Amino acid sequence: MPKVLIADALSSRAVEIFRARGIEADVATGLGVAELRGRIAAYDGLAVRSATKVTAELIEAAVALKVVGRAGIGVDNIDVAAASERGIVVMNTPYGNAITAAEHTIAMMFALARQIPAADRSTQAGKWEKSRFMGVELSAKTLGIIGCGNIGAIVADRAQGLKMRVIAFDPFLSPERALELGVERVALDELFARADFITLHTPLTDATRGIIDAAAMAKMKRSVRIINCARGGLVVEADLAMALNSGLIAGAAIDVFVEEPAIANPLFGRDDLIATPHLGAATSEAQENVALQIAEQMADFLLTGAVANAVNMPSLTAEEAARLKPYMVLAEQLGSFAGQLTETGIRAVAIEYEGAIAELNIKPLTATALTGLLAPQLAAVNMVNAPLICRQRDIRVSETTRTDAGDYQNLMRVTITTERRERTVAGTVFAGNKPRLVEIEGIPFEAELGRNVLFVRNYDKPGFIGALGNALGASEVNIATFHLGRTAPGEDAIALIEVDQTLTPELIEAVRGLPNVIQAKAMRF
Numbered sequence: 001m002p003k004v005l006i007a008d009a010l011s012s013r014a015v016e017i018f019r020a021r022g023i024e025a026d027v028a029t030g031l032g033v034a035e036l037r038g039r040i041a042a043y044d045g046l047a048v049r050s051a052t053k054v055t056a057e058l059i060e061a062a063v064a065l066k067v068v069g070r071a072g073i074g075v076d077n078i079d080v081a082a083a084s085e086r087g088i089v090v091m092n093t094p095y096g097n098a099i100t101a102a103e104h105t106i107a108m109m110f111a112l113a114r115q116i117p118a119a120d121r122s123t124q125a126g127k128w129e130k131s132r133f134m135g136v137e138l139s140a141k142t143l144g145i146i147g148c149g150n151i152g153a154i155v156a157d158r159a160q161g162l163k164m165r166v167i168a169f170d171p172f173l174s175p176e177r178a179l180e181l182g183v184e185r186v187a188l189d190e191l192f193a194r195a196d197f198i199t200l201h202t203p204l205t206d207a208t209r210g211i212i213d214a215a216a217m218a219k220m221k222r223s224v225r226i227i228n229c230a231r232g233g234l235v236v237e238a239d240l241a242m243a244l245n246s247g248l249i250a251g252a253a254i255d256v257f258v259e260e261p262a263i264a265n266p267l268f269g270r271d272d273l274i275a276t277p278h279l280g281a282a283t284s285e286a287q288e289n290v291a292l293q294i295a296e297q298m299a300d301f302l303l304t305g306a307v308a309n310a311v312n313m314p315s316l317t318a319e320e321a322a323r324l325k326p327y328m329v330l331a332e333q334l335g336s337f338a339g340q341l342t343e344t345g346i347r348a349v350a351i352e353y354e355g356a357i358a359e360l361n362i363k364p365l366t367a368t369a370l371t372g373l374l375a376p377q378l379a380a381v382n383m384v385n386a387p388l389i390c391r392q393r394d395i396r397v398s399e400t401t402r403t404d405a406g407d408y409q410n411l412m413r414v415t416i417t418t419e420r421r422e423r424t425v426a427g428t429v430f431a432g433n434k435p436r437l438v439e440i441e442g443i444p445f446e447a448e449l450g451r452n453v454l455f456v457r458n459y460d461k462p463g464f465i466g467a468l469g470n471a472l473g474a475s476e477v478n479i480a481t482f483h484l485g486r487t488a489p490g491e492d493a494i495a496l497i498e499v500d501q502t503l504t505p506e507l508i509e510a511v512r513g514l515p516n517v518i519q520a521k522a523m524r525f
Contacts, residue, residue, distance in 0.1 A: 001022060001023065001024050002022075002023045002024070002044040002045065002302040002303070003023070003024045003025075003026070003042060003043045003044050003045070004018055004023055004024070004025045004026070004043060004044065004045035004046070004047060004298060004302075005025075005026050005028060005039065005040065005042075005043040005045070005046050005047070006025060006026065006027045006028070006029070006047045007028060007029060007031060007036065007046060007047065007048050007051075007052040008029055008047070008048045008049035008050070008051045008052050008071070009029050009049065010027075010047060010049070010071055010287075010291040010294075010295075011287060011288050011291035011292065013288070013291065013292055013295075014047070014071075014291040014292060014294070014295035015027060015295075017292065017295040017296060017299060018295055018298075018299060021299045021303060022303070023045075023299055023302060023303070026043075029051075031052075033053075033058075036052070036058060037057065037058055037061045038061075040058060040061050040062040040065065041061055041062060041063050041064060042064065043062070043064060043065060044064055044065065044066045044067070044302055045065070045066065045067045045068070045069065045298050045301075045302055046062070046065060046067075046068045046069070047068075047069045047071065047294055047295070047298060048068065048069070048070055048071070048077070048078075049070070049071050049072055050072060050074065050076075050077055050278070051077075052077065053077050054068055054077060054078040054079060054083070055079055055082075056079045056082035059079060059082045059083055059086055059088065060082075060086075062086075062088070065086075065088050066087075066088060066089065066301070066302065067088065067089045067090075067091060067298055067301050067302065068083060068088060068089070068090045068091070069091045069092075069294040069295075069297060069298040070090070070091065070092040070093070070294065071093060071096075071287075071290040071291050071293075071294040072092065072093060072096070072097060072281055072290050073092055073093065073094045073095075073096075073097065074092075074203075074231070074379075075090060075092055075311055075379075076204070076231075078090055080311060080312050083312060084312045084313075089301060089307060089310050089312065089313045090310065090311050090312050090313075091294065091297050091298065091301070091307075091308065091309050091310050091311070092294075092309055092311060093289070093290040093293040093294050093297070093309060094150075094309060094385065095150060096286060096289035096290035096293050097280070097281035097283075097286035097289065097290055098150045098151050098154055099154060099285075099286070100280065100281050100282070100283040100285065100286035101151050101201075101229060101280040101281055101286075102151050102154035102155045102158060103158070103283075104229050104255065104276075104279055104280045104282075105151075105155050105199050105201075105227055105229045105280075106155065106158050106159070106162075108227050108229060108253035108255065108274060108276070109138065109143075109197055109199070109225070109227055109253070110138070111253065111274055112197075112225050112227065112251050112252070112253045112274055113135050113136050113137070113138055113197075113225070114133070114135035114136075115133045115135055115251075115271070117274050118133065118271040119133040136196075136223075138159075138162045138163075138164055138197075139162060139163040139164065140163060140164070140165070141164050141165070141196040141197060142164065142165045142166075142167060142194055142195050142196050142197075143155075143156075143159045143164045143165070143166050143167070143195065143196070143197045143198075143199065144167050144168070144169070144186075144191040144192070144194065144195030144197065144198045144199070145166060145167070145168040145169070145170075145183070145198075145199055145201060146168075146169050146170070146188070146191065146198065146199070146200045146201065146202055146211065146212075146234075147169075147170055147200060147201040147202030147203075147208075147230070148168040148169075148170040148173045148177075148178075148181065148183060148201070149170070149172075149201065149202075149378075149389075149392070149393075150392070151201045151230075152168065152170070152199075152201035152202075153181055155199060155201060156168065156181050156182070156183050157181070160182055164197075165184075166181075166182065166183045166184070167183065167184045167185075167186045167190075167191055167194060167195065168181075168183045168184070168185060168186070168191075169185075169186060169187065169188045169191045170185075170202075170345075171342075171343070171344060171345055171346075171377055172345060172346060172374070172377060172378070172389075172393045172395070173185055173345060173393060174345060174346075174347060174393055174394035174395065175345075176394045177392075177393055177394045185345075188211075188216075189219060192216055192217075192219040192220050193219055193220070193221075195220070195221070195224060196221065196223060196224060196225070197224070197225050197226075197227065198212070198220070198224060198225075198226050198227070199226075199227040199228070199229070200212070200227070200228045200229075200230045200231075200234050200235070201229075201230050202230060202231075202234065203230070203231060203378055203379030204230075204231035204232070204233045204234060204379065205376070205377065205378070205379055206376075207376060207377055208234055208377075209233050209234070210233070210234070210235075210236045211234055211235075212226065212228075212234060212235045212236065212239075212240070213235075213236040213239045214236065214239040214242065214243070217239065217240070217243045217248055217249055218248070220248075220249060222247065222248060222249065222250065223249075223250050224249050224250060225249070225250050225251045225252065225253070226240070226249065226251075226252045226253070227252070227253045227254075228252075228253075228254050228255065228256060229253075229255040229256065229280045230256060230280075231256055232256040232257040232258040232259075232260065233258050235252075235254070237257070237258060237265060237266060237267055238266055240252055240254075240267060241266040241267050244267075244270060244272050244273065250272065251272040251273065251274075252267070252272070252273050252274070253273070253274040253275075253276075254267065254273065254274070254275050254276075255275075255276045255277075255278055255279055255280050256278055256280070257278075260277075260278060261277070262275070262277070297309060309382070309385060310382055310383075311381075311382050312382065313382070313383075323360070324360060324361065324364060324365065325433070326429045326433035326434070326435060327357055327360065327365055327410075327412070327429055327435075328364065328365065328368050329435050330412055330427050330428070330429055330435035331365040331366075331368040331369040331372070331412060332368050332369065332371065332372040333372065333427065333435060333437070333449050333525060334369055334372065334412060334414045334425050334426070334427050334437075335368065335369035335370060335371065335372025335373035335374075335375075335414060336372035336373070336375065336376070336523075336525060337372075337425050337437070337440075337449070337523070337525075338372075338373055338414055338416045338423055338425050339372060339373040339374060339375060339376045339377070340376050340455075340521065340523045340524075341423060341455065341519075341521060341523075342373075342376075342416055342418055342423065344418045344419045344420050345418060345419050346373070346393075346395050346416060346417070346418055347394075347395065347396065347417045347418060347419065348395065348396040348397070348398070348416075348417040349369075349370065349373065349390070349395060349396070349397045349398070349414065349415070349416055349417075350397075350398045350399075350400070350414075350415040350417070351365075351366050351369055351397070351398070351399050351400075351412070351413070351414050351415075352399075352400050352401075352402070352411075352412070352413040352415075353365070353399070353400070353401045353402070353410075353411075353412055354401075354402045354403075354404070354405065354406055354408075354410065354411040354412075354413075355402075355403065355404070355405035355406070355408065355409050355410040355411055356405070356409055356410040357410035357411070357412055357429070358401035358402055358403045358410075359403055362399060362401065364383060365412070366387075366397065366399055367383040367386050367387055368383055369412075369414055370386035370387060370389075370390055370397065371383055371386040373386075373414075373416070374386055374389060374390075408428040408438065409428070410428055410429055411426060411427075411428050411438070412426065412427055412428070413425070413426035413439070414426070423441060424439070424440075424441055424442065425437065425439065425440050425441070426438055426439035426440075427439075434448070435448070435449075436448055437449065437496075440485065440494050440496075441494070442487070443485040443486060443487055443492070443493075443494050444485055445483065445485040445494065445496070446483070447481070447483040447496045448481070449496075449498070449525045450480055450481065450498035450525065451498075451524060451525060452498065452499050452500070452501065452502055452503060452522070452523075452524060453496055453497065453498050453499070453522075453523040453524070453525065454472075454495075454496070454497040454499060454503055454508075454511070454520070454521075454522060454523070455494070455495075455496055455519070455520070455521045455522075455523055456468065456494070456495040456496075456497070456511060456517060456519070456520050456521075457492065457493070457494050457517075457518040457519040457520075458492075458493050458494075458495070458514075458516045458517050458518055459490070459491070459492065459493065459516040459518065460486045460488075460489060460490050460491055460492070460493040461490070461515070461516045464493075464514070464515070464516050465484075465495070467514050467515070468495065468497075468511065468514060471507070471510050471511055471514060472497070472499070472507075474510075475504070475506075475507045475510070476501075477499050477500070477501050477503070477507065478499060478500040478501065479497055479498070479499055479500075480498040480499060480500055481496075481497070481498040482495070482496075482497050482498075483495065483496040483497075492518075502522075502524075503522035505522075507522075508520055508521070508522050
């Protein structure tokens with residue numbers, strides 16, 4: 001009989017679901033790190049919320065663990081990479097608390113507009129400072145939403161009910177989806193300049209970390225109010241404190257912090273800030289929903305092998321997984337390559353399969369390519385939810401197959417259509433199951449992707465490669481491999497350079513400043 005440990009507080013109905021389906025479920029909340037490590041070896045499944053930290057050390061001790069279930073959307077408290085290395089499935093419940101999170105955002109916006117917490121403290125202290133707490137109306141104000149996915153769309157709907165104008169920045173928001181939601185798509189700088197209130201609903205990724213910093217706040221109205229109920233780290237807390245101190249912005253409402261529990265913070269102790277202890281999902285309805293969902297998902301996996309909302313595992317049978325593994329690696333690399341180069345909204349994805357690969361089950365390959373494409377901008381994207389996200393965002397996905405082989409025995413080509421252009425990348429799997437890039441934007445190429453890669457598009461002119469090498473050498477960056485391709489002598493060329501170190505923003509700016517450079521990008525695989 002499978003055994004599950006519930007390490008954080010979940011609804012008692014979750015325990016009932018496990019036991020009704022023949023799974024032994026133990027509830028032990030509030031365990032210390034050492035005590036949890038001492039107990040975990042006996043369990044096949046671990047159910048958590050945000051309190052329990054599923055670290056690499058805990059995973060190492062979990063010799064029987066097959067699945068970790070997160071009752072909620074964020075998996076920041078789980079070392080997904082360590083779990084993946086051990087073959088442990090990590091599941092979450094991405095949609096169970098969307099309404100609750102959106103409502104908390106609206107509540108914070110109201111409280112911020114009318115200074116309700118400070119007015120409450122003053123009144124209960126025996127003061128009557130009616131003239132001190134002059135608020136602002138929400139009606140006819142402009143709400144800027146950063147990240148217009150599931151939660152952001154609900155916030156937009158509620159704000160429109162309050163007669164607010166809604167503008168949104170989201171690289172994945174299509175014109176058709178924006179029209180359906182009744183929001184205006186704008187660039188990020190335009191949102192900063194126009195919004196009276198700004199709310200964030202985007203995951204914390206390398207692309208979004210510190211998206212609101214001192215430079216961003218300098219572009220905003222002095223009357224702007226910022227709400228963050230998404231993830232700590234999206235707003236640079238020290239910069240926000242300085243902006244509040246200087247009167248650069250009017251106020252902020254923060255539910256999430258870089259360090260939690262947030263016992264001390266440079267933002268605390270001021271009337272123009274509202275702080276809550278990560279309450280975005282804290283309603284009885286949301287807690288019930290995510291608890292029941294994670295119990296059902298974990299039970300399905302442990303009893304039948306079915307996978308739903310996994311963040312690190314494709315939905316495949318054991319037989320398919322073994323056969324498709326090298327093609328899955330290729331699909332993820334092609335998608336990730338295109339996704340890391342894409343900076344505007346995606347309208348369509350066309351995936352072509354030629355030769356032997358066209359005779360395989362291509363659905364998991366398409367889902368894997370979409371996962372790689374979306375992952376640079378969205379957290380917790382996986383084979384299960386990537387196609388759904390594309391449908392929600394009106395990204396058209398098409399597949400074509402041709403069993404006749406061309407120059408390669410098998411070939412997979414991914415073409416991305418954005419608001420500005422098309423971008424194509426193709427690859428193959430050579431003998432020995434070795435994925436390779438063979439074409440980038442129509443330029444013949446052959447390269448194996450390493451961990452840290454510098455992509456450079458340039459005009460093919462004498463001296464360029466030497467200048468590029470000097471720039472890397474000056475930054476003490478060691479080159480592992482160097483691959484080149486071009487359309488014709490003197491025309492467009494591409495360089496892919498695998499390096500041993502992480503590429504810094506300063507180095508990328510230096511490369512962009514070299515003569516004849518069209519584009520330079522740091523990429524990670």
